[in-house]
Amino acid sequence: MAKKVKDPGFGYNSRQNAQDIINDDGSSNVFHINRKKNMSDLYSYFIDISWFQFFLLIILAYTILNLFFGLIYVSIGIEQITKPKGSFFEDFLNGFFFSAQTLTTVGYGGIAPKGITANFIAAFEAMTGLLSFSFITGLLYGRFSKPKANIKFSDNIILREFKNERAIMFRLMNSRKTVMIEPEIKVTLSITKKDTKGAFKRDFFTLRLERNKVMYLPTIWTVVHQIDEDSPLFKYSNKEIEKLDAFLYILVNYHEESFAQKVYQIHSYDFDKLELDVKYVPSASFNDEGFTVLDHDKLSEVEKM
Numbered sequence: 001m002a003k004k005v006k007d008p009g010f011g012y013n014s015r016q017n018a019q020d021i022i023n024d025d026g027s028s029n030v031f032h033i034n035r036k037k038n039m040s041d042l043y044s045y046f047i048d049i050s051w052f053q054f055f056l057l058i059i060l061a062y063t064i065l066n067l068f069f070g071l072i073y074v075s076i077g078i079e080q081i082t083k084p085k086g087s088f089f090e091d092f093l094n095g096f097f098f099s100a101q102t103l104t105t106v107g108y109g110g111i112a113p114k115g116i117t118a119n120f121i122a123a124f125e126a127m128t129g130l131l132s133f134s135f136i137t138g139l140l141y142g143r144f145s146k147p148k149a150n151i152k153f154s155d156n157i158i159l160r161e162f163k164n165e166r167a168i169m170f171r172l173m174n175s176r177k178t179v180m181i182e183p184e185i186k187v188t189l190s191i192t193k194k195d196t197k198g199a200f201k202r203d204f205f206t207l208r209l210e211r212n213k214v215m216y217l218p219t220i221w222t223v224v225h226q227i228d229e230d231s232p233l234f235k236y237s238n239k240e241i242e243k244l245d246a247f248l249y250i251l252v253n254y255h256e257e258s259f260a261q262k263v264y265q266i267h268s269y270d271f272d273k274l275e276l277d278v279k280y281v282p283s284a285s286f287n288d289e290g291f292t293v294l295d296h297d298k299l300s301e302v303e304k305m
Contacts (some may be wrong), residue, residue, distance in 0.1 A: 005188070005206050008249070014192045014200040022249060024153075026266030046139045047146060054143070058136060065103060065132075069125050070096035073118065080118035082111045098122075103129035149265035150175040151252055155300040158275045159238055166227040166238070167210075170248075170269065171280055171299055173220045176258065180217040183254035185209065187225065189232060192245040205232040207248075217254070219284045219294050238276055246271045278302040 010021045023029050046054065073095035078084050082094050098111045102125045113119045154171040162169075174180045187207045195201050208231070210224035227233045233241055248269040256263040283298040 005204050008188050008204055010190065010202065010204075010249075014202045018192060018200070018245075022247075022266055022268040024268060026268070043139075043142070047142050051143075054139075061132075062103070065128070066096050066099040069099035069103070069121070072121055073098060076117050076121070077115075080115035081113050081122075099125065102126050103132075105129060145259075147256065147259040147261055147263050149252065149254070149256065149263040151180075151265045151267075152296070152299060153250075153267045153269075154280070156273045156275050156302065157248065157269050157271075158278050158280065158302060159241060160277055160279055160305060162224065162226060168207075168225045168227065168233070168248075168274075169222055169280070171220055171222050171283075172252065172267075173283075173294070173296070173299055174217065175296070178257045181255035181257065182213065182215060183217050183221070183252060184213040185221075185223060186212065186251045187223065188249040190247045190249065191232070203232075207231070219292065220299065222280060242271065242274050242276060244271050275302060277305050279305055 019029060021029055046057075049057075070092055073081055074088070074092050078091040078095060081098050085091055085094065094111060101107055101111070102122050105126055113122045152173050152175045157168060157170045159166060159168050161167075172185075187209060189205045189207050191203045191205075192200055193203065207225045210226060214221065225231065236244065248271075250267040250269070251264065252267070253262055253264045255261070279302060281298055281301045281303050283295050283301075285293050285295070287293050
């Protein structure tokens, strides 16, 4: 008989067509309101955003700073750094480019501050530039050095016959060329149902897996939950399982050679991604020299039973 487990942190309350709490990539799908922010949140934000967003923000901040100081140099009189050109736009461009040279401490020498006010502003801007680039350097190091798993999960989960019974399966692999050492996996099933009062509630079950730990993993791991009498899915037909309002929450941890420490990755599957009566095609094969070849594009590829 399937045994319920305590709430793993998602809450028992639910509603019809409730969104997944964990995104497919393992990130949180929870909206926060009335949350107080602090400086540590800023660091976490810059560490966790994508590389595109990171460099876009740097370029925007760099441009805005130069626009700001360029306007200041024009407002105090462009003659304090170079000879006026006679138009606001040309004077502003000189102020903008002088600001860029000062902020980056390049200092070509073609334009230089002459007045006390201009020297004071340039000195303050140079300090701002040094602090800014030190901050960016620290963030770059933090982004590169942050221990992070790089596990790729199959896009689908499958339900098929297995050992005279049925089983739910999905596959995972390491996207890096390093070997996953002692990978361990935990899978929690969440099923949303309507109770006798008409309210929607979540039930949680820890799924028993064919194997929840291996010594090391150089290729692909097919994770299997056999639907026997102890499975929470045993009482459902294949079609009923396909229509369940259910999610799989997955936690994988292993020793990552690149960082010389244990790393974790979270993933989730909506049962909308369930495919019936198919099997995964082999992703690993041998070349003419006898070496194992792993095809990443075949991770989610299936064929009919």
